[in-house]
Amino acid sequence: MASLAEASHNDEADTTHISEIGDGSHIVSDVRDPEGLADLLGDECVRTILVEAKKEPRSAAELSDCAGVSEPTVYRRLERLREYDLVTEEIQPVTDGKNYKLYRTRLDGIELDLDEDGFEITISRRDRMRDRFVQFVEGT
Structure with a gap:
């Protein structure tokens, strides 16, 4: 290193x-809230999101399938991960006009x-x- x-x-x-x-x-x-970060990383869904989004950018639907939880659950976890700047989101344009977001792990x-x-x-x-x-x- x-x-x-x-x-x-x-x-x-x-x-x-x-x-x-x-x-x-x-x-x-x-980190301004180490207890909150430790709590966040203790969540199995969060860990799955981080691992899967590190392999390649993924949509919330894909992350939902990987983690075996609902999309609203994934969106709540992604919001908390963004608070700690551990994931990024990018808009994926689609030709039919329905753009969607892909999430990538920064950690x-x-x-x-x-x-x-x-x-x-x-x-x-x-x-x-x-x-x-x-x-x-x-x-x-």
Whole structure:
């Protein structure tokens, strides 16, 4: 793995700083709600969504079939995953005019560290080449 740039958290402003690793991944430190994230990842449906959407972009209907749950359940889980920026959605245009969304996992890994102050969660995310190019061109 390439060297890791520093990721830090500003307690006063309650902001998270994102740093880039040489391989294109991003690190986010100090998740603002580690208990909520742990609860979310404890859900079997969520884990299935993350695994299946990492293999390839999938629609909510496909994820529903993979997880064996209803589409409304999948949409609720996807909303929570988007709150933590663990999935992305993209519009898939269809020639008959009925566009639909595909979901892709951004999560690359999670690290949990214990120190004297408690737990620290570090999330690494992988951006798609297209997204990194757009960020480069737009200067963001």
